[in-house]
Amino acid sequence: MTLHPATEHFRYRSGALQCEGVDLDQLAQRYGTPLYVYSRAAVEQRFAALRHAFGPEASICFAVKSNGNLSMLRLLSELGAGFDLVSGGELRRLQAAGVPTAGAVFAGVAKADWEVREALAADILLFNLESEYEVDMLEALGAEAGRPVRLAVRLNVDVDAGTHDYIATGRKHDKFGLTLDRAAVVVERIAAAPHLELRGYHVHLGSLIRTPGPYLAALERVLEFMDGAAVRREGVRYYDCGGGFGTGYGDPGGLLDVAALGRAMLPLLAARGLTPIVEPGRYLIADAGALVGEVLGAKLSAGRRFALVDAAMNDLIRPALYGATHPIVPLREPPDGAARTPCDVVGPVCESADFLGRQLALPELARGDRLAVLAAGAYGFSMSSNYNSRRRPAEVLVHGAEARLIRRREDFADMWSQEIDR
Numbered sequence: 001m002t003l004h005p006a007t008e009h010f011r012y013r014s015g016a017l018q019c020e021g022v023d024l025d026q027l028a029q030r031y032g033t034p035l036y037v038y039s040r041a042a043v044e045q046r047f048a049a050l051r052h053a054f055g056p057e058a059s060i061c062f063a064v065k066s067n068g069n070l071s072m073l074r075l076l077s078e079l080g081a082g083f084d085l086v087s088g089g090e091l092r093r094l095q096a097a098g099v100p101t102a103g104a105v106f107a108g109v110a111k112a113d114w115e116v117r118e119a120l121a122a123d124i125l126l127f128n129l130e131s132e133y134e135v136d137m138l139e140a141l142g143a144e145a146g147r148p149v150r151l152a153v154r155l156n157v158d159v160d161a162g163t164h165d166y167i168a169t170g171r172k173h174d175k176f177g178l179t180l181d182r183a184a185v186v187v188e189r190i191a192a193a194p195h196l197e198l199r200g201y202h203v204h205l206g207s208l209i210r211t212p213g214p215y216l217a218a219l220e221r222v223l224e225f226m227d228g229a230a231v232r233r234e235g236v237r238y239y240d241c242g243g244g245f246g247t248g249y250g251d252p253g254g255l256l257d258v259a260a261l262g263r264a265m266l267p268l269l270a271a272r273g274l275t276p277i278v279e280p281g282r283y284l285i286a287d288a289g290a291l292v293g294e295v296l297g298a299k300l301s302a303g304r305r306f307a308l309v310d311a312a313m314n315d316l317i318r319p320a321l322y323g324a325t326h327p328i329v330p331l332r333e334p335p336d337g338a339a340r341t342p343c344d345v346v347g348p349v350c351e352s353a354d355f356l357g358r359q360l361a362l363p364e365l366a367r368g369d370r371l372a373v374l375a376a377g378a379y380g381f382s383m384s385s386n387y388n389s390r391r392r393p394a395e396v397l398v399h400g401a402e403a404r405l406i407r408r409r410e411d412f413a414d415m416w417s418q419e420i421d422r
C-alpha cells in the first residue's frame with residue numbers, strides 16, 4: 001500500500017514499512033533509533049522532474065541548508081546539481097564532499113569577509129548581493145583577490161507568497177534583498193566598480209509555495225525593473241527564481257507543479273536571453289526522508305492519548321518551530337479496520353513544545369512499537385541539536401535493496417569534545 005503519492009518510496013510490503021526495498025524495522029534494529037532514512041530513488045525522481053521542468057540549461061542549485069550530509073551532496077552533484085550556499089561552512093561542506101564548487105551560488109543577508117574570500121578562491125558561479133554594504137565589501141575583496149566578483153542582485157519585490165511568517169522572505173519588511181528603489185542605486189554602483197560584474201537577478205520569496213503565481217508575479221516585477229534602464233540589463237544572463245517549491249507533507253495537492261512553473265517562466269526568460277537558476281531544498285529531499293523512532297511508552301492523561309517516543313524536537317524541530325504537520329505511521333501495518341484514535345506523538349525532551357505530531361489518528365501503540373515520521377528529509381537532521389544532551393541521530397541512505405550508513409550516531413563524548421578543562 002502507498003501511504004500517499006508524495007511518499008511512494010516509503011510503502012508497506014507484507015505488512016512492513018519499507019524504504020525502496022529495505023525494511024525500516026531491520027534498519028532500526030541494526031542502527032538504533034532515532035534514525036533518519038533517505039531514499040535515493042526519491043531524490044532522483046524529483047531531480048528528474050526539475051530537469052524536465054526547467055530544461056537542460058537551467059542550474060538546479062540544491063539548497064545545502066535543507067540537508068548537508070556529504071553523501072547527499074555527492075549524490076546531488078552526480079545527478080547534475082549545483083548548490084545554493086548561505087555560509088562559509090556550507091562551502092566547506094562541498095569541499096569536504098569533494099564536489100565541484102563552480103556551480104554554486106552564495107546567498108545570505110550578511111556575509112563575512114572570510115566567507116567571501118573562500119568563495120572567491122573556490123570560483124563559485126555567483127554571489128547574491130543582498131545588502132548595500134556588500135557593494136564596497138565585495139569590491140574590496142575582489143580587488144584583494146585580483147579577480148572579478150560575479151553578482152546577482154537579490155531583489156525584494158514585495159510579493160507575499162502566503163507562507164508561514166518565519167519562512168516568508170519576499171515581503172518589503174523582511175530583512176532579505178534590496179527593494180527596487182535601493183537596487184536601482186546599487187546597480188549603478190556595481191557598474192562603476194572595477195571588480196564587480198552584474199550577471200543576474202535573484203529572488204527568493206520564501207518556502208512552501210504551492211502555486212506558480214507568486215513566482216510569476218516576482219518575475220514580472222524583475223523584468224519591469226530591468227526594463228527601467230540599460231545599466232540594469234548589461235551583462236545580465238541569469239534569473240534565479242529562488243527555491244521554496246512546495247511539497248505536501250501528506251497532502252498530495254501540496255506539491256508545486258514545477259512543470260507548469262517551467263512552462264510559464266521559460267519563454268519569458270528565453271525572450272530576454274536569461275538562463276534560469278532554481279534553488280530548491282525541500283522539493284528534492286523532504287519526501288525522500290523519514291525519521292524512525294521507537295515507542296518508549298503509552299500514556300493517557302486527562303483523556304488525552306500520548307505515544308512517548310525516543311525521537312524528539314532536537315531531532316526534528318519543524319513541528320515545534322513552525323507548527324508543521326508530518327504524517328506519522330507505524331512501521332508495522334495496522335490490520336484492516338484497526339481502530340484509530342487521536343494521539344499526540346511526543347518525545348522525552350522537557351518542553352511542551354516537544355511534539356512530533358498532535359491529534360493524529362493512530363492505532364494502538366505499545367512500548368517497543370516503531371513509527372516513521374514521514375517527509376522529514378529536509379530541515380530535519382540539518383536543524384537537529386544536542387538539546388537535553390541528546391546525541392544526534394544516525395543517517396542511512398537506501399538505494400534499492402541496499403542501505404548505507406552515511407552518518408553514525410554521535411557518541412556522548414562528541415557532545416563535549418570541544419569543551420575545555422575536561
Ligand code: LLP
Nearest residue numbers: 063107204207243244245279280281282379
Ligand atoms: N534559496 C534561499 C535563498 C533560501 O533562503 C532558501 C531557504 C532556499 C533557497 C530553499 O528553500 P526550500 O526550497 O527548501 O523551501 N527551516 C524551514 C525552512 C527555511 C528555509 C530557509 N531558506 C523549514 O523547515 O520549513
